[in-house]
Amino acid sequence: MATIRDLSAKLPPTLLRSTSWADGLRGIAAIFVVASHTSLCFATFLIPPSVVETGKSTLFQRPFFRLVIQGQAWVAMFFVLLGFVNSLKPLQLARSGAVSEALGSLSTGAFRRTGRLLARRVDVFWLRSTAPKPSVSLVAAVEDLVRELAGTWLYGENAYDQPQWALLPLFRGSLYVFMTLLALINATPRFRLCAETLLYSWSWATLDGGVGTNIFAGMMLAELSLNNCQFSASLKPRALFQTVPYGLVVLGFYLCSFPDQYAEQTAWSSQLAHIGDAIFPKGSNISRYFASIGAQIVCLGAMLSPTLRRIFSSRVLLWLGSISFPLYLIHGPLMRSVLVYLLYWPMSLGFMPALLADGTPNPESYIPTPNTFRLRVILSLFFAFLLFIVRLWSIHIEPKMGAATNYLERVSRSWGNIRDFLGKGHGLLPISIFKQASA
Template identity: 25%
Template sequence: MSPRKDGILDSQEWCDIKPSWSEKSKWLAEGVDWKPTTLTRSRRPSRLNLARLKSFFWPVGDAKQPDTLRPTAYLDGLRGFAAFLVYWHHNELWAHEPHVQNRIFENAFGYENKYYFVAFPGVRHFFTGGHFAVSTFFVISGYVLSAKPLGLIQSGDHGKLAENLGSALFRRWIRLYLPLMAITFIYLSFLHLFDIWVDNIDRASTWREDVWLWYCELKNFSFVFTTGGSPFFSWNPHLWSIPVEMKGSIIVYTALLAFSRCTRNARLWCEAGLSFYFMYVADGWYGAMFVMGMTLCDLDLLAKKNDLPDIFNKLEPAKTFIFYHLFFISMYLGGVPSYTGDVMKMRDNRGWYYLSFLKPQAVFDYKWFYLFWAAALLVASIPRIFWLRSFFETRFCQYLGRISFALYLVHGPVLGTLGDRLYTIAGYYKDSEKQNLAHLVGKFPLPKIGPLGLEPAFLLPHLVILPFTLWLAELVTRSIDEPSVRFSQWLYRKTLNTSTTPTKF
């Protein structure tokens, strides 16, 4: 089957999307039998070279919309749109930090008698929805990682289940960390090569010294059982979620194996109990998100077989009513005030006083409790709300879904280099910029009128930042992300007994 038609559930992992980038695969699939009739020189190679050159400088043009969408294409779109919200979230906070406006962005509407459109419930996700987006990543990952294994569990094929889980676990670390290593190493070298100052990054005096420090930090950052210390990677703090992704993946694979021989009802109860444990007993909020994604996938697969527990069938007549309400609850909870981690400060936010008492004792950073429910309800409700599902199946969202992992990897370095300088030129700068980028400070000041978060001084720099970020994300998808997927698959195949043929997943 053509990779261009693969949906998110047809890949073993949530970002194993391998689209075709040229028409070459098309004529190969057609099996055209051709040969040159003469030895005269053709102009086709030069045209091909021009096409390749164009493809390098603007690879977005090569992206093709699949002929047909898979039933779970909305998950690709949701993941892509969430990655875009992370990009926008970080840009909003970076630009407005000098004016001490982040407390407006990350607190509720009306906090300290400040009423800004940017903080209004529901609207706030389009400005500072990054934490909500990351929580949605984790629920989607739990869903996708468990899709194939759950199908095998429900069909009773435990032999293929073992093979599937073994392959997935072998490839997962490579698939997550190889792109991270490449991007951060290139970024480190780029800063040294051109002697570029970046706020919040303390460079060593030499490249070799920084490479050694990078290695020492990376080996601990990529160790799944590391405890204590900072959760952030110095060369790209936004990648803190990658180790969490790895931990959540192991939780999912382990739970799938543990529950593989349970009856339907016992398996569902075990999944619910594990989510409860991670959220209400231990401070393992990310584990609860991954397991909830697995549970939603289990229920969806059972629904396709008309094998849901009776209670769900009784609720069928009110399905539309229920899921619309779950969606609106998700939108509200996803806007949890998160300027500080102090739950007492949360209670000062209008509309959150009574909700603050729902926080379990086990959860240290309260926002993840509310985001767990918000992300779970969002992923559950989208496929049952037609217009919402249709939005995430649009070409725009599907494109973002294809480059989402690379977008997540590169938006931080672009923001710290190009973005910071453009914001400084436009009039957004701190003391550190005045000291290190004095030649750019206020070089072309733009007006800061209009709604907070939509000022011309903030929006106009994105005429450069956004296209460049998307271009770089596309380039990284093709040159680093997809090759890392193929490499992990190749390496796994090389370790197998040549006398047996592995099942393709």
């Protein structure tokens, strides 16, 4: 029997669209998420679109430049790309007539994807607000850790690492892709596209603008990228239409620039706020909806332009894309431990908190941030260290996680027939994992 890889190799060239641009765009998104958290630490004045005292905007408070602090826009990009990449291969196989292989690819893909004490005393908003309180004892610390790990997957909160809130929505988004394609894999492309449009509209109306609309938009992009009309080719004859993708990317990033707070302070953000009040559902988070629509438009523009796809497929961006997930997971804990100690530990040695009128220490007296020169030097060193650790993680940790996933996949396929499973020489779980990781 032909394997899924063999069938993919036989697909018509027009159906084999490279997804490398999506990997590159994901790498950009990961870097900007880290940049946004860094800005929330040391440049909180960038949160509003202008300086309150003067009413004027600095460079990085203006549209496009303020993307450095718009973390939710880049998280929205992750969801769009998740819907796009996870659905593309099953759709390719289904369009070639290999429906059973498409279902196999779908099920496999769904299975596989599915220093804090000091940090609370420093004059850094994001680190202070996302660092948990110390546990009262070692036993309590273990209980707190287990509770927060469970909380990541039960209600999307983790006091030990706030960015992990996205893991539960990412899991939910993967299920959206799986269930939708499972129901529609035998349908025609046109019917699937109509169904995905209805699901997008349903997500929009039910205030699921952060996950549902992005996932279904990504699925629609995957469907359109395989369309026989070949959008990119049809735009080539007319120079006017060649500029459309670039205009979409500019528009998308402009919408992504919409501030999460204080939109009324500037004309451009106030104008977008009025538009959002008119078109978004009542009770929706306007900034999250703008971030989602902007991310969707950026991905659409990139998909339509061969030049943009080549730009986003550069070697540096592809490398960043390959480490994007561990970068997202690891940067928070390292910022609250390594970065905090590098910046504040020497200053904490002689730090004396201010006293209240009754002589007790002021709980809001924080260790001050170092001068600008030292801050820049240490941040540069820290980011180099962060990329190094993330690279080590991708080399040494991820293969073991992949081996564990493969083991669980084999168990799921041989459950109830364990004798045959063990007879194939797979061995016990720890041995299997480390054998595959070293292979």
